[in-house]
Amino acid sequence: QGAGQQRWPLLGLLLLLLCVSGLQAEGESEEQKCLQEGRNLTVTCPYNINKYAFSLKAWQRVRSNGLLETLVITETRNADLNVAQAGRYLLEDYPTEAIIRVTMTGLQRGDAGLYQCVIHLTSQNLVILHHRIRLVQCSGLLELPSVPALIFVACGFVLNKGLV
Numbered sequence: 001q002g003a004g005q006q007r008w009p010l011l012g013l014l015l016l017l018l019c020v021s022g023l024q025a026e027g028e029s030e031e032q033k034c035l036q037e038g039r040n041l042t043v044t045c046p047y048n049i050n051k052y053a054f055s056l057k058a059w060q061r062v063r064s065n066g067l068l069e070t071l072v073i074t075e076t077r078n079a080d081l082n083v084a085q086a087g088r089y090l091l092e093d094y095p096t097e098a099i100i101r102v103t104m105t106g107l108q109r110g111d112a113g114l115y116q117c118v119i120h121l122t123s124q125n126l127v128i129l130h131h132r133i134r135l136v137q138c139s140g141l142l143e144l145p146s147v148p149a150l151i152f153v154a155c156g157f158v159l160n161k162g163l164v
């Protein structure tokens with residue numbers, strides 16, 4: 001048991017480094033989701049109810065050159081529900097719950113890319129909500145756990161070892 005105990009500090013330190021760097025990356029990060037052709041994608045974005053209950057909401061694609069393409073945007077400022085639909089993009093804004101729900105139906109290969117929920121104050125004044133969503137082609141049937149999930153496990157492990 002003595003020899004086993006000796007190794008924990010080093011392993012713990014390594015995991016702690018991974019943990020800290022992972023959490024830092026997480027702050028500015030994107031959430032990756034698998035693009036499954038033909039399926040629907042649903043994304044939920046919470047927002048600050050006090051600030052933005054009556055603001056317009058939009059779902060945008062962030063092109064690789066940084067250009068923003070608004071795919072769907074609300075046009076009403078109701079207190080209970082605002083719904084907007086444009087082609088395969090549906091945006092439901094629930095001010096009472098302070099969330100936006102976006103649904104992209106019939107996913108296609110070309111949908112791979114970066115997306116974001118925004119509060120649309122003006123076209124020049126956007127507030128990006130939550131983290132951006134990156135739709136990626138996932139090969140094979142096996143879905144690997146996401147990086148955030150691995151970090152979560154690693155951090156839990158470190159905390160656990162640290163406390164014992």
Ligand SMILES: *[C@@H]1O[C@H](CO)[C@@H](O)[C@H](O)[C@H]1NC(C)=O
Nearest residue numbers: 038039040041103104105106
């Ligand atoms: C996708 O959403 C549409 C519209 O809500 C629905 O009719 C369809 O059944 C959904 N498809 C899948 C695969 O869930």
